[in-house]
Amino acid sequence: MDNFQRNLEKYAELVVKIGVNLNKGQDLMIESPLESLELTRLIVKKAYEAGANFVQVHWQDDVITRSKFEHAHDEAFDYYPLWYTEMLERFVENGGALLNIKVPDPDLYAGIEASLISRASKAAATARGKYQQYVRTSTFSWCLIKAPTVAWANKVYAELPEEQRVNAMWEAIFKINRVYEEDPVAAWRTHIEQLKRVRKVLNEKKYRALHYRATGTDLTVELPENHIWLGGDKANGSGIRFVANMPTEEVFTMPKRTGVRGVVSSTKPLNVNGALVDRFSFRFEEGKVVDYQAEVGYEHLSRLLDMDEGARYLGEVALVPYDSPISNLDRIFYNTGIDENASCHLALGSCYPINVKDGATLSTDELKARGGNTSLIHVDFMIGTSDLEIDGYLEDGTVEPIFRAGNWALKF
Secondary structure, three states, rough: HHHHHHHHHHHHHHHHHHOOOOOOOOEEEEEEEHHHHHHHHHHHHHHHHHOOEEEEEEOHHHHHHHHHHHOOHHHHHHHHHHHHHHHHHHHHHOOOEEEEOOOEEEEEEEOOOHHHHHHHHHHHHHOOHHHHHHHHHHOOEEEOOOOOOHHHHHHOEEEEEEEHHHHHHHEEEEHOOOOOOOOOOHHHHHHHHHHHHHHHHHHHHHHEEEEEEEEEEEEEOOOOOOOOEEOOOOEOOOOOEEOOOOOOOOOOEEOOOOOEEEEOOOOOEEEEEOOEEEEEEEEEEOOOEEEEEEOOOOOHHHHOOOOOHHHHHEEEEEEEOOOOOHHHOOOOOOOOHHHHHHEEEEEEOOOOOOOOOOHHHOOOHHHHHOOOOOOOOOOEEEEEEEHHHHEEOOOOEEEEEEEEEEEOOOOO
C-alpha cells in the first residue's frame, strides 16, 4: 500500500508537470470520474503546489451519463447547453489548462438505440465547435490521462479474479506512463526527446505519399505539401509545452483529404461514443469511404460515417512501432487513448490544422484548399500489425521503406 501511494503521488505530479505543464498563475479544470477521487485530490494538491490560481473539478459518473439515454424526452437528444460551451471558451481564452481523466465504460451504452447516441454526439460536437477548434489548434494546454474504474478493469482483465482487476489496471497504467522509473518526469523528458528525433527525420523526408500493406490492407495515403509531423509534446498559444495524451508513443501528420485510395482493415476494437465496433474495414476512393464492413457495431459505424460530409474522409495518419511499450503488453484496453499508442492508426474526420505549415491561422476553406479535412468528429482507429509494411514516396519518385514487420525501417 505504501508503494501504491508513492506511485499514485508520482503519477499526479507527472500529469501536472509534463501533461498540462501547469505554470504559476494558471487555472486548471479537471474532468474526473467519481471513482478517481483519490487521484484527483492528489492532482489538485500538485496543481496548487505548482502555482495554480484556481482548480475546478467537474465530476462524471457513467450511471448518470447513461440515465439520459434511458429516461430523457426525445428532444433532449438534440440539445446541448450553449452556456456550458461558452464557459469552456471563456476558460480557454483566459489561459486555463484542462486535464481529463478519460475512462468511459466500454459497454456504457449497451442496449441503447444507436440513433440516440448519434444524435446526442452530433448536438454536443456542433455546440462545442469553437472549443474544439481551440483544442485542434493547441490554443491552450490540454491532456487526457487514464485511471482505473471497476467497469473498465472488468472488461480489460476479465480473466482475473474480480478483486485483482483494478490493481492490475493500476499496474498497467503506471507501467505505460513510466511511473515506475525513479524519476518519471525525467524519463518522460527523455521519451519526448526521442519522439522529437523521429519527427525531425520524417519532416526532413517530405514524403509525397505513404503506402500501407498488411493482411486485409493495401492503402495509399497522399500527404499535402508542407505537412508537419508532430509527436511527444507541442506548444500552446503562449508557448507552453504540453503533452496532449498520456501515454503517447505516436508521431502523426495530416493526410491529403482527397488523396486516400485502397482498402484498410482494423486490428483492434473501436469504442465509438460508448459502443464497440470491431472487425471492420473501409474502402477509399479519392479520399472518401465508399464502402465499409463491420462484424460488430455496424449500425454505430454507419451513423458515425453519416455524422457529416467530412466524417468519411481521413484527418490523421499516425505511426507507432509494433515493438513498443503498450503493444508489448499484448492486451486490448478498449480505450482509444491507450490502444492508439500501441498501434499505427488513422483517424476519420477533422484534421489537426497544426499538421500543416501556418495551419492554425487558416480559415476552414483555406485549410481544405491546403488538403485538410474538417468534420464534427475525430475518431482514431487502429491498423498496426506485426506484418505491416509502409513505404514512403519521396518527391523525386524514390520509394523507401519506413516500416518493415511492423517496426521502423528508418534510423533515428
